[in-house]
Amino acid sequence: MYQFIVFCFFIPLSLFALKIEQTPIEFSHTRVELTKEYIKEHYGLHVKDIKITPKIIVIHHTAIDDYGKSLARFVSQTLPTDRPEIQNAGAVNVSAHFMVERDGTVHQLMPLDTMARHVIGLNYNSIGIENVGGENSADNLTQEQLKANVELVNYLKEKFKTIEYVIGHYEYRCFEKTPLWLEKDKGYRTEKDDPSVRFMNELRKEIKYFKSAPCPQESK
Numbered sequence: 001m002y003q004f005i006v007f008c009f010f011i012p013l014s015l016f017a018l019k020i021e022q023t024p025i026e027f028s029h030t031r032v033e034l035t036k037e038y039i040k041e042h043y044g045l046h047v048k049d050i051k052i053t054p055k056i057i058v059i060h061h062t063a064i065d066d067y068g069k070s071l072a073r074f075v076s077q078t079l080p081t082d083r084p085e086i087q088n089a090g091a092v093n094v095s096a097h098f099m100v101e102r103d104g105t106v107h108q109l110m111p112l113d114t115m116a117r118h119v120i121g122l123n124y125n126s127i128g129i130e131n132v133g134g135e136n137s138a139d140n141l142t143q144e145q146l147k148a149n150v151e152l153v154n155y156l157k158e159k160f161k162t163i164e165y166v167i168g169h170y171e172y173r174c175f176e177k178t179p180l181w182l183e184k185d186k187g188y189r190t191e192k193d194d195p196s197v198r199f200m201n202e203l204r205k206e207i208k209y210f211k212s213a214p215c216p217q218e219s220k
């Protein structure tokens with residue numbers, strides 16, 4: 001009887017467990033060394049490794065509606081030549097820790113304690129979640145992606161007690177006057193609209209225990 005009760009208790013929990021596919025992008029010595037160079041050039045830090053202490057989760061969209069094409073942007077270790085807006089700011093390619101497909105499938109692309117290049121100023125203390133979609137600035141992330149992001153953020157909250165904030169990429173500049181901001185180059189900024197105000201508002205309804213980005217009230 002006891003075994004039956006234990007069985008009944010654990011089955012429902014397991015049904016809701018977050019499934020994470022392991023889809024590692026190449027992250028060899030080359031990418032590690034280029035990341036160290038980025039940290040030195042942009043944050044003025046001389047580091048032995050590229051391990052991070054995550055304090056912020058940054059939500060993105062890939063601006064491409066196809067999963068394969070989105071993933072392809074992160075695979076190369078060096079930055080592709082068609083990114084002129086960030087080309088002069090370092091050779092290490094962009095990446096993120098997770099990518100969420102349009103059907104809600106979650107992929108982990110790299111180790112969570114390793115720095116990804118996904119957000120100016122905050123890379124050294126943040127985890128990046130990319131969502132496939134937003135092509136031509138469309139506000140088209142799906143309900144399945146929303147549910148997966150809620151589960152993923154909750155999973156990360158359990159894993160890293162250091163995480164305080166969940167923000168949309170479009171809010172990153174709100175940290176410029178805070179101690180978390182590390183970028184030294186005042187001219188290195190990009191305009192971002194991802195993942196969309198609508199998506200972040202819906203996400204925040206489900207994750208009330210995190211701080212929002214320290215943006216001025218009128219900019220929300």
Ligand SMILES: [Zn+2]
Nearest residue numbers: 060061169194
């Ligand atoms: Zn982004």
